Amino acid sequence: MALPLPPAALVHALLAHLLVSSSISLADAKVPAIIVFGDSSVDSGNNNRISTILKSNFEPYGRDFYGGRPTGRFSNGRIPPDFISEAFGIKDSVPAYLDPAYKISDFATGVCFASAGSGYDNSTSDVLNVIPLWKELEYYNEYQGRLRHYLGKAKANAVLSEALYIVSLGTNDFLENYYSFPPGARQNQFSIKQYKDFLVGVASNFIRELHALGARKISFTGLPPMGCLPLERATYFMGGGKCNEEYNWVARDFNGKLRVAVGKLNKELHGLKMVLSDPFDLFLQIINRPSSYGFEVAERACCATGFIEMSYLCNRGNPFTCTDASKFVFWDSFHPTEKTSKIISDYLLKHVLFPAFS
Ligand SMILES: *[C@@H]1O[C@H](CO)[C@@H](O)[C@H](O)[C@H]1NC(C)=O
Helix, strand or coil: CCCCCCHHHHHHHHHHHHHHHCHHHHHHCCCCCEEEEECCCCCCCHHHHCCCCCCCCCCCCCCCCHHHCCCCCCCCCCCHHHHHHHHCCCCCCCCECCCCCCCHHHHCCEEECCCCCCCCCHHHHHHCCCCCHHHHHHHHHHHHHHHHHHHCHHHHHHHHHHCEEEEECCHHHHHHHHCCCCCCHHHHHCCHHHHHHHHHHHHHHHHHHHHHCCCCEEEEECCCCHHHCHHHHHCCCCCCCCCCHHHHHHHHHHHHHHHHHHHHHHHHCCCCEEEEECCHHHHHHHHHCHHHHCCCECCCCCCCCCCCCCHHHCCCCCCCCCCCHHHECEEECCEECHHHHHHHHHHHHHHHHHHHHC
16 A cells, blocks of 8 residues: 555546546446445445444454555455445445445445345344344435435436445355354244245345335345355364355355346346346355465464454454465455455456446
């Protein structure tokens, strides 16, 4: 961050600045804003403002972010929506809606409603007392009103329909809820197949509501190979440190079901252009062959011992935290490093998001 900007980046930054400082070009841009729903994979700090133990607004979180600032992102640096916003020439990070440091003028070019620990299933957000998906949508509704007041109705509606919506969640429904120990109510109510179908149904209804509110360009994000998250390896007692292949299979199969749902919704909903951003295969490749991507460690995380710590257990008091997170695929036991997020975002931008939306 201390390096002088190379000329190309300077021009880019200048263009991005021009774009956001003129509200006329704002509505004319291909993608004038990034609007985010989901869990910790995309939360940029909403959990800082609610009473949950699932937070990350303290060191060493954010130590590679601008100014070394812990923002509430579950990462050492930026997360995928930040890279996507930058790639579309908008701005280098997407602010959290509940962060009082930002105003509607900031949110007009991008806003995040995501909450770490949330899920498609209402009962998932109850586990750690975080913002449920329906409540994220309520905040979005409120945001629409504020945006219309700020930009005027016509311009605001143009931004809302041209914006790119990122929807990224689902991991917690399985790992925090369905497979929790001791087994929760969902395991008695649903087989794993039924639970996947239930979640896809909730996800599809969420998209219908978002579409009814004016969203047109939407990216569903698929699940990562969640059986290889360091926490899942460490707590998979039969596995001896290996990935939990059942969880990986569930994630892959769930992504297949999401893909089918995307096809159906595109036919069903007028004017909708929706894609699936599926990180599974690339993410698994990175975990299996870390050195091909410039990493040294994939089975444990950078923070603390790297096996189980995240949120308050990943703190500056821990002497084991690694010094160079760019050698690690995972930052804490549940979340990728900035470098991993960048590699996966670049791939999805090139192969899915740019072809569809630029
Ligand atoms: C989740 O809760 C909200 C608010 O109470 C409710 O409107 C919605 O129907 C619930 N969703 C499901 C799938 O039960």
